[in-house]
Amino acid sequence: MRFLGFLTRRIVGIAAVMIGVSIITFAISHVIPADPVAAALGDHATDQQIAAFRADYRLDRPLPEQYLTYVVGLAHGDLGRSIRTRRPVSDDLFDSFPATIELSLAALLVAIVVGIPAGVWSAVFRGRLPDHLVRLLSLIGGSVPVFWLGLIVIGVFYYQLGWLPGGARIDNFVAPPPTRTGLYVVDSLLAGDLEALRSSLLHLVLPALTLGYFSTAVIARMTRSSMLEVLGQDYMRTARAKGLQERLVVLRHGLRNALIPTVTILGLTFGSLLSGAVLTETIFSWPGLGRYATAAAIALDFPAVLGVTLLAAIVYPLANLVVDIAYFWLDPRTQRG
Amino acid sequence: MASTVALPVRGMRLVARAPILSNPLNLVALALIAMLAACALLAQVLAPYDPLALDLAVRLKPPSPEHWLGTDSLGRDIASRILYGARISLVIGVVVVGSAGVFGTFVGLIAGYAGGLVDEALMRLTEVFLAFPALILAMAIAGALGPSLTNAIIAIAAVTWAVYARLTRGQILSLRRREFVEAARAMGASRMRIILRHLLPNALAPLMVQASFDMGSSIIAAAGLSFIGFGAQPPTPEWGVMISEGRNFINTQPWLSLFPGLAILLAVGSFNLLGDGLRDAFDPRLSRAD
Numbered sequence: 001m002r003f004l005g006f007l008t009r010r011i012v013g014i015a016a017v018m019i020g021v022s023i024i025t026f027a028i029s030h031v032i033p034a035d036p037v038a039a040a041l042g043d044h045a046t047d048q049q050i051a052a053f054r055a056d057y058r059l060d061r062p063l064p065e066q067y068l069t070y071v072v073g074l075a076h077g078d079l080g081r082s083i084r085t086r087r088p089v090s091d092d093l094f095d096s097f098p099a100t101i102e103l104s105l106a107a108l109l110v111a112i113v114v115g116i117p118a119g120v121w122s123a124v125f126r127g128r129l130p131d132h133l134v135r136l137l138s139l140i141g142g143s144v145p146v147f148w149l150g151l152i153v154i155g156v157f158y159y160q161l162g163w164l165p166g167g168a169r170i171d172n173f174v175a176p177p178p179t180r181t182g183l184y185v186v187d188s189l190l191a192g193d194l195e196a197l198r199s200s201l202l203h204l205v206l207p208a209l210t211l212g213y214f215s216t217a218v219i220a221r222m223t224r225s226s227m228l229e230v231l232g233q234d235y236m237r238t239a240r241a242k243g244l245q246e247r248l249v250v251l252r253h254g255l256r257n258a259l260i261p262t263v264t265i266l267g268l269t270f271g272s273l274l275s276g277a278v279l280t281e282t283i284f285s286w287p288g289l290g291r292y293a294t295a296a297a298i299a300l301d302f303p304a305v306l307g308v309t310l311l312a313a314i315v316y317p318l319a320n321l322v323v324d325i326a327y328f329w330l331d332p333r334t335q336r337g
Numbered sequence: 338m339a340s341t342v343a344l345p346v347r348g349m350r351l352v353a354r355a356p357i358l359s360n361p362l363n364l365v366a367l368a369l370i371a372m373l374a375a376c377a378l379l380a381q382v383l384a385p386y387d388p389l390a391l392d393l394a395v396r397l398k399p400p401s402p403e404h405w406l407g408t409d410s411l412g413r414d415i416a417s418r419i420l421y422g423a424r425i426s427l428v429i430g431v432v433v434v435g436s437a438g439v440f441g442t443f444v445g446l447i448a449g450y451a452g453g454l455v456d457e458a459l460m461r462l463t464e465v466f467l468a469f470p471a472l473i474l475a476m477a478i479a480g481a482l483g484p485s486l487t488n489a490i491i492a493i494a495a496v497t498w499a500v501y502a503r504l505t506r507g508q509i510l511s512l513r514r515r516e517f518v519e520a521a522r523a524m525g526a527s528r529m530r531i532i533l534r535h536l537l538p539n540a541l542a543p544l545m546v547q548a549s550f551d552m553g554s555s556i557i558a559a560a561g562l563s564f565i566g567f568g569a570q571p572p573t574p575e576w577g578v579m580i581s582e583g584r585n586f587i588n589t590q591p592w593l594s595l596f597p598g599l600a601i602l603l604a605v606g607s608f609n610l611l612g613d614g615l616r617d618a619f620d621p622r623l624s625r626a627d
Contacts, residue, residue, distance in 0.1 A: 013464075020465030028477055139613075143606035145557050147564050148580050148598035151587050159588035275472040279561050293473055294565055297480030305477050312470040 010324065014317045021313040022074070022306070026067050029302035040083045040299070057083065057303075070306070079310070080303035084296060089307035092292060097311065098182025099169060100288035103211060103280065104273040105183075106204050110212030111219050111269060116262065118216070119223025120255055123231060134220055141217025146276050150210045150283035157206060165203045167285035174199045207284040211276050215269045222265055226258040233257075267323035271316035356618050363614035369607035377424040384417035388574040397590050407592040409582060411572075415592065418574035419600050425575045426556045426604055429490055433555035434548045437494040441501025442544060446532055448502065449509025460506065466499035475558060479567035486559070486575065489568035493558045497551055504547055508540035542619040549612035553605035560601055576601050 037045070037053050045053075054060045057080075058069060073080060079089035122134035158166030169184055170176055177187035177196045185204065188197035230236065231254055239249045278290035285291075289308055296304035357363050376383060385405075392412035400407045406415040448459040471493075478492035479485075512518060513536065521535050560577030562568035569575035571582060576597040583593025 016461060017465050017468045020461065021468055024465060024469075025474075025477065028474075028481055139606055139609060140602065143553060143557075143602055143609050145560055145564075145577075145580075145598060145601050145605075147561055147577075148594065148601065151580065151584060151594050152591075152598070155587040155591050271470070275470045278470075278472050278476070279565065282565055293476060297476045298566065300480065302481075305480070309469065309473055309477060312473050313468045316468055316470065 007325070010321050014314070014321065017317060018310065018314060022071065022310060023067070025306050025309045026070060029305055030063055030066065040301075057081075074310075079307040082296070082301055082304045084299040084301040084304060089303050092304065093289070093307055093311055095182075096287060096289050096292045099286060100274065100277050100281070100290060102169075102183040102185065102204070103207055103277055103286060103288060104270065106185075106208035107212035107215060107273055107276075108266070108270055110208050111215035112266075114212075115216040115219030116223050116255075116259070118220040119262075120227055120250065120258075122220065122224040123227035123258075124250055126228065131224075134224065138217040138220050141213045141220075144213065145279075146210060146214065147279040147283055149213060150207070150280055153206050153210055154283070164205050166206065167203075167283075169200060169203050169286065170196065171199045171203075207280050207286055210283070211273060211280040214276060215273060218265060218269060219262060223258060223262050226261045227254060230254050230258045263326065264323060267320040270319040274312050274315055357614065360614050360618065362610055363618070366607050366611035366614055369603065370611065373423055373427060373604050373607065376420050377427045380420040380424050384414075384420045386414035386417040388413065388418040388421040389572055390414075397586070397593075399590070400592060406596045407590070409579070409593050410586065410590075413572075415579070415596055418579060419576070419597055421574040422576045422579065422597065422600065423604070425486070425569065425573070426559070426601070429486075429493075429559040430552040430556050430608070432490050433494045433497055433559075434551050437497035437551070438501050438544065438548055440494075441498035442505045442537075442540075444498070444502040445505025445507075445540075446509060446537065449506040450513065450528070450532055450536065456506070459502070463499045463502045463506075466496065467503070469496060471496040472558065472561060475562060476565070476567055479562055484567045484570060486563070486569040486573065489559050489562045492562070492567075493555050497555065500547060500551075501544060504543050505540050508543065509536050512536055512539050542615075546612055546616045546619065549608050549615055553608035553612070556601065556605055556608075 037050055037059065041049055041053055051060075058066055061069070070080065077090060079093070081087065082089050082092055085092055118134045118137075122131045125131045154166040157164045165171070174196055177184060177191045177193050177200075180187050180190055184200035185197065188194075188200055231250075236249060236253055239253045240246070244253075274289070277286075277288060278293060280286065281288045281290035282294055289312070293305065293308040293312075295301075296308065390413065392408070394412065395404070395408050396410055396412040398404055398408045398412075404414050404416065406419065408414055409418075444459055444463065448456040448463075474496050475489070475492035478495055479488050482488040482491065518531060518535050521531050526534070559568055560575070560580070563570075563575050563577030564581045566581075569578050571578055579597035580594045583590070583595075583597070586593045
């Protein structure tokens with residue numbers, strides 16, 4: 001019952017935030033000096049064409065009415081029609097979102113697989129060379145512009161060394177796998193298409209490493225500081241005193257307890273990956289939400305901008321909700337509280 | 338006689354007495370920031386060339402004694418452009434952090450002190466802004482207002498203030514029932530005086546840490562917006578614009594993008610290092626863990 005109450009409160013909270021997000025984004029994209037009609041039709045459009053366009057997109061209606069129409073549409077899963085692509089925004093998002101999810105998940109995987117061991121290593125060798133190295137790399141990871149890092153890795157690994165592809169999701173000469181999830185790696189596996197799997201995995205490496213570096217730095221720092229706190233606890237001393245191997249002490253007793261704060265920031269990290277994906281996708285010609293959003297904002301395609309913003313804004317609280325639910329089950333103290 | 342309330346303004350003391358300069362990394366960070374500020378202030382004196390002067394005879398030259406960091410596709414001196422870029426980046430950081438910090442702190446003070454419905458309403462608004470993916474909202478604002486550096490700054494400030502509101506409110510909530518605030522209230526201090534003299538100074542430490550990190554993140558965000566065309570426009574010697582201009586030469590003349598990127602890394606790294614140092618200095622518990 002307590003869990004249901006918690007879940008209901010959180011979902012109501014998310015719904016309230018989404019209403020706020022939709023109002024603000026709607027206001028930004030409608031109360032603007034720039035003219036979406038001119039952006040869509042060009043300077044040579046006739047008055048008749050402009051009037052037809054405005055009527056078509058209901059731009060001739062009062063703002064509150066436009067917003068209400070939009071919200072009623074939203075309730076029916078209708079995000080409006082893109083001015084740029086002339087397709088329903090929901091269809092565009094449905095096409096581009098899986099690419100972003102695939103990239104973000106791969107980046108998160110990099111962050112977990114590299115960040116957690118790096119944090120543990122740094123804590124165990126506190127004050128010595130490995131610690132300084134991890135801290136320096138974390139500082140760089142938190143300070144490097146992702147779009148610049150992307151350019152540099154393309155320059156080195158694609159142009160100079162020729163080891164990895166520098167853009168797109170799959171080679172031109174390889175047919176994409178049949179769409180089931182939209183994630184090429186998963187779809188290739190499901191279809192048993194090894195050629196598509198190899199190509200999509202290789203294409204994922206550079207963008208995932210680039211996007212994941214920042215999160216790796218965050219996770220390494222968080223793991224390091226919580227490991228340091230745990231390593232000083234009495235039960236660690238006890239574990240050592242009873243003759244347990246140092247490796248087991250660190251991994252079984254230390255890491256298990258130190259991971260709780262790290263799990264908390266995974267949700268936050270996933271949200272921030274979406275923002276980073278905008279620039280990473282631009283650099284790597286990755287056909288995801290970020291590239292779609294950039295093109296939409298340039299073209300003043302406000303239904304598309306609204307759609308992307310709403311989708312991206314819901315991912316962040318949803319990721320945190322998933323983490324909270326995991327927490328609720330993992331940590332009995334939250335159930336009592 | 339509220340001004341004679343003898344209880345100490347702990348926050349100001351905490352800020353003033355925190356062992357900031359005893360940590361060598363903080364000294365490094367401060368030295369780097371001082372260097373950045375010197376480059377920004379003295380760009381006219383230090384830069385060997387006009388950052389906008391075209392010289393097609395020397396286009397795409399690699400680093401040399403004449404052009405320390407090489408030249409770009411229009412023959413402009415990259416070192417000179419980076420020095421002028423420091424001025425732009427610092428201004429972006431200061432304006433974003435200053436405006437977002439002041440506005441967010443003001444909102445947080447009101448929410449925390451007023452409580453009740455005002456608090457509820459302001460915090461829901463803050464949550465909405467925190468839920469936005471920062472870069473996408475900034476893009477929407479910059480796209481709607483038209484691409485320019487000023488609009489990019491407005492866009493970044495619009496997505497930054499909410500953190501300060503939440504931080505300040507949290508601090509105020511934990512402080513407003515403390516004895517020294519109660520004492521000031523009992524002695525007849527006005528609401529404004531309690532907020533400005535007692536609550537705000539005590540909330541300063543975490544705000545300063547946040548400001549240091551935000552100096553770095555706003556420099557990166559502005560460069561990112563400029564890189565995709567929503568911020569500063571060519572031929573402005575802004576670091577993001579410079580990286581974008583060098584994008585097509587990354588295979589053949591990598592210095593066009595390499596050096597402006599390193600400048601961003603150094604500037605942002607300095608502020609992040611300072612943020613780390615301030616956090617450790619203000620919170621001894623964290624510095625022990627470090």
